[in-house]
Amino acid sequence: MSEPLLTVENIHTAYGLSRVLFGISLEVKAGECVCLLGRNGVGKTTTMRSVMGLTPPASGRVVWKGRDIAGRTPHQVARAGIGFVPEDRRIFPELTVWENLDVAARAGGRRGHWTIETVYELFPKLEELRNRQGGFLSGGEQQMLTIARTLMGNPELLLLDEPSEGLAPLVVDMLREKIGTLRDQGLTILLAEQGVEFCLALADRVYVLEKGAVRHSGPAAELRDNKELREQLMAI
Numbered sequence: 001m002s003e004p005l006l007t008v009e010n011i012h013t014a015y016g017l018s019r020v021l022f023g024i025s026l027e028v029k030a031g032e033c034v035c036l037l038g039r040n041g042v043g044k045t046t047t048m049r050s051v052m053g054l055t056p057p058a059s060g061r062v063v064w065k066g067r068d069i070a071g072r073t074p075h076q077v078a079r080a081g082i083g084f085v086p087e088d089r090r091i092f093p094e095l096t097v098w099e100n101l102d103v104a105a106r107a108g109g110r111r112g113h114w115t116i117e118t119v120y121e122l123f124p125k126l127e128e129l130r131n132r133q134g135g136f137l138s139g140g141e142q143q144m145l146t147i148a149r150t151l152m153g154n155p156e157l158l159l160l161d162e163p164s165e166g167l168a169p170l171v172v173d174m175l176r177e178k179i180g181t182l183r184d185q186g187l188t189i190l191l192a193e194q195g196v197e198f199c200l201a202l203a204d205r206v207y208v209l210e211k212g213a214v215r216h217s218g219p220a221a222e223l224r225d226n227k228e229l230r231e232q233l234m235a236i
Contacts, residue, residue: 003066004029005157005188006051006082011060011070013050020046021057022212028157033179033189035203035220037196039234043212044192045087048161051190052084053077064157081110083155087162089146093135097126097145100134104152112154119148122178140171147178157188164198176201196234200224208233 004027013021021043028034036044049055051062053074062070069077078084092100101116120127123144129137134145143163150158163179164172176198183189183202193199199206203220216233223230 002029005065007063009061011050011057013046013055013057020212026207028188028190030188031186032204033183033202035199035206036192036209037199037206038209039194042209044209045161048159048192078153081156083150083153084159085146085150087165089142091134091142091145096131096133098130100145100149101152104149110154114151114154119151123148140167160191162192164195
């Protein structure tokens, strides 16, 4: 069997004196879509931030393509091939859509499939809005731009933190379709979500988090097909 692209081994992460993660372990293989599922506050975002180097773990390892990257800066992690789409989006509100993408292309440092033209193919709406400032986009449009901007770095692994949070149902359906397209194109994805249906429509495997630890892991199909197990795990 192939080695995982990403392996998180027994990480413990804290914000100051407040411990958040208690021995999280997971793995993501090339081409998989893996979902961290759980309610708000269970440690999904902190797991993502630990991988990305934004909140380095106090102990444990983050192994990317065979090398421990725990403690590297977010810039170094991005250059290594991991792209992060944060929940709060963090676009440049004073720059146009095109300028946001151009800045990302210049900063990315990695060549590959994704260019401004190819992200416009994935998100045609962004081409229509290319001259509009980011601060004047709707929430769904900003989420599209954030994903597109991250793709400009041509990551091998895409971390998506709560992409459906706070968006209208029709926008959520559109994003699910677009993320599914990325998955079908072979991009490896680690998705953090509290939306069970959103997660199970996309994921190959699922880790259910509770209170900073993994409560359950297994194939997404197991949760899709077992309503009783799904309700038991999410009634936390």
